Amino acid sequence: MKIDLTETNSSKINSALVQARRDIGTPAIGMVLTLVIVTDEENAYDALKSANDASHEHPSRIIVVIKRVSRSPRSRRDARLDAEVRVGADAGTGETVVLRLHGELVDHAQSVVLPLLLPDAPVVVWWPEGAPADLAGDPLGALGQRRIADTYAAEDPLAALGARAAAYAPGDTDLSWTRITPWRSMLAAALDQQPVKVTSATVEGEEDNPSCELLAMWLADRLGAPVRRTTSTGPxxxxxxxxxxxxxxxxxxxxxxxxxxxMPGQPDRSVALKRRDTAELLAEELRRLDPDNTYESALKFGVTRLSPSEPAQTQAPAPAEPEAPAAPEAKPRASRKAAAK
Known part of the structure; x- marks a missing residue:
């Protein structure tokens, strides 16, 4: 069931939700949390689809906040709220409210979202892209016990990692961190089987891929060994x-x-390590609502490594072999050519 509301308010949206549940006989008590998605029109469809897929594991009320850009001074002054209420088959296993904010209301989105939160249920805020530097300091982020960003979608992912570390607050997390969960599990299991003292490590992956950086930081933090970051063509x-x-x-x-x-002394083995879609990553993050201390430790460990003022600590580069000077080599080559003539 879909209900369109134009120039509405939070009270009318709540009434529409209650009426829609009564019409189709769906109770609200089965929902375990409120998921607030802060996005734009371009990314709203994909984000909502991923959230609906994740809701099969975590039934929730999904509130999509779309801030519409006003192009003229007059439209920027006019505050208006349009909403779309979805209940039943159109909303996964929970219910969905799509909010489109216009004008001055864009700067006060939290006042619209707050009355729509499920009572006595945790709140998770997710930015599929365009996340603020300070997640907990954002007015919408302050509503959540858990705040999810994705530095992979940032224009400069490595700079975004530094910003996340500088403004970290308990409850912050990153889908770039979630992507490496299978890698961390596999590497930890390998070291359990062969408890060796790791002297150095190398992480290889795409350039400007924050998951590679986070994995390198985690290894350096946990192993206390130098970690070198190299690039490849991916994926x-x-x-x-x-x-x-x-x-x-x-x-x-x-x-x-x-x-x-x-592994030394063992035959090579094939393991499933596929790249997961956004719905799987989101479902994993929604399984825990407590602060991720491991992520915090790895993220903060990497702050100095991302700092250009301390190049010696940047991703622990391996010692380079000395190169022969170019000038002395040029003369012998020239003399050999002359001798050949």
Whole structure:
């Protein structure tokens, strides 16, 4: 069921939700949280589709906040709220409210969202793109116990990581961190099987991929060993290599689906390590609403590594072999050419 409301308010939206539930006989007590999605028209469809898919595991009230850009001074002064209420098959396993804010109301979105939150239920705020630098300091972010961003969607992902670390608050998280959960689990299991002392590590993946940076920070933080970051053509993360005096542990994934785990003294084995879609990542994040201390530790460990003022700590580069000067080599080559003539 869909109900369109033009030039409305929060009270009328709540009444429409109650009436729609009565009409189709759907109670609200089965919903476990409120998911607030802050996005734009361009990304609203994909974000809502992912949220609806995730709602099969986490029935919730989904509130989509779309801030419409006003092009003229007159329209920027006129505050207007349009809404679309979806209940039943059109809203996954919960219910959905799509809010379109116009004019001055764009700067006061929290006043519209607050009356629509489920009572006595946790609130999660998700920015599919365009997340503020300070998630907890944002008026909408302040409503949530959990705040989800995605630095992969940022224009400069590495700078966004630094901003996340500087403004981190308990409850903040990042889908770029969620993407490496299978990698972290696989590497931890490999070290459980072979408890070696890792002397160095290498993380290889796409350039400007924050998941690669976060994995490198996590390894450096947990292992206390230098970690080198190298680039590849992808897709995403392609390999992690852990060096020790007993040999190398290598987890490589060239095709984005199937990885190979190589360990000293054991045959190579194939492991499923496919790239997951946004709905799976979101569902994983909604399973926990407490602060992620491991993410916090890895993120803050990387602050100095992202700082250009301390290049020695930046991603722990491997020592480079000395190169022969170019000038002395040019003369012998020239003399050999002359001798050949």
């Amino acid at each position: 995403g993360l392609t390999s992690v290599r852990l060096e020790s005096k007993d040999g190398s542990i290598v987890l490589g994934r060239a095709d984005g689906a199937l990885a190979t785990l190589c």
